[in-house]
Amino acid sequence: MTGGSQNYILETRGMCKSFGGFQAVEGVNLHVAQGTIHAMVGPNGAGKTTCFNLITRFLDVSKGQIIFDGKDVTKRGASHVAKDGLVRSFQISAIFPDMTLIENVRFALQQRRMPAMNFWGSAARLSVLEDEAMQLIEHVGLGAYANQRAATLPYGRKRALEIATTLAMEPKVMLLDEPTAGMGHEDIERITEVIRKAAVGRSVLMVEHNLRVVSELSDRVTVLARGQVLTEGSYAEVADDPRVKEAYLGTAA
Structure with missing residues (x-):
């Protein structure tokens, strides 16, 4: 360029x-x-x-x-630079093995969109992020595993989940x-x-x-x-x- x-x-x-x-x-x-x-x-x-x-x-x-x-x-x-949009994948630390994929991505969205909200807040308050979390999971090809525990995923799909949680931080x-x-x-x-799709935009x-x-x-x-x-x-x-x-x-x- x-x-x-x-x-x-x-x-x-x-x-x-x-x-x-x-x-x-x-x-x-x-x-x-x-x-x-x-x-x-x-x-x-x-x-x-x-x-x-x-x-x-x-x-x-x-x-x-x-x-x-x-x-x-x-x-x-x-x-601060992560919040500005310069995000390294492991910065999220949101791959929790005992949580489902959708819970992992929803929590990453919460970090970005609702930083003051208590993690243990009501399911109703967190559910507003459910649709967006599902979209991100489907974007990285993991839609069929959304309700599985992250620990059950093979290594390659865990890396895809990591990319989904990174995308939840809205990186530039x-x-x-x-x-x-x-x-x-x-x-x-x-x-x-997955990387090719994640790079769009x-x-x-x-x-x-x-x-x-x-x-x-x-x-x-x-x-x-x-x-x-x-x-x-x-x-x-x-x-x-x-x-x-x-x-x-x-x-x-």
């Missing part, structure tokens, strides 16, 4: 993070365009998770800026950290489609090791190596870059 910074929903400008004498992230400039799926990839130890923790404010930035929706959020707390940017990790082929296909930033998933979903890819941006472009562009092959394989192709 071309154009000025007004097209970017999320930017980092010279973002750095050091732990003592170790520079984990150095000068990362990231540009996530409005309405796109942007992947962040790189070999182990490249700094991807640290970048996620900085962007979602679980870690403080040593140097640089984070701009979200046109505002500097570098100093804002994790809960949804951050997904290795959404297909540990999944078999069938679950990967299911979650890939919002932006997604994801860390993902499965490069086939990255190639199918991503509009733009940023490659990190040793805490720095190695290159950025379409999947085809970065996959053909000799520096990327060297970072992954250890030798230039």
Whole structure:
């Protein structure tokens, strides 16, 4: 996507993070365009998770800026940026194994829509969110399991439920950290489609090791190596870059 910074929903400008004498992230400039799926990839130890923790404010930035929706959020707390619409999937902590799927999603909606309401409030008061919770469950392909306990779901469907609770927070940017990790082929296909549907009307930033998933979903890819941006472009562009092959394989192709 071309154009000025007004097209970017999320930017980092010279973002750095050091732990003592170790520079984990150095000068990362990231540009996530409005309405796109942007992947962040790189070999182990490249700094991807640290970048996620900085962007979602679980870690403080040593140097640089984070701009979200046109505002500097570098100093804002994790809960505040989540309420602003910059939401990482695990921030919800709403996957309660002994609750049904619809109860899980309804509770996530409650957090967003009725923050002052007591969790143990009457069923009648919570029922106003029932229809919307069901819509979200159906959106991620779990409608048939709405009244099952979350603990009974296989791993891939639990990840889909996690995405549903994330969507309940009405994210402008949804951050997904290795959404297909540990999944078999069938679950990967299911979650890939869930992410594609979830991205409609919002932006997604994801860390993902499965490069086939990255190639199918991503509009733009940023490659990190040793805490720095190695290159950025379409999947085809970065996959053909000799520096990327060297970072992954250890030798230039």
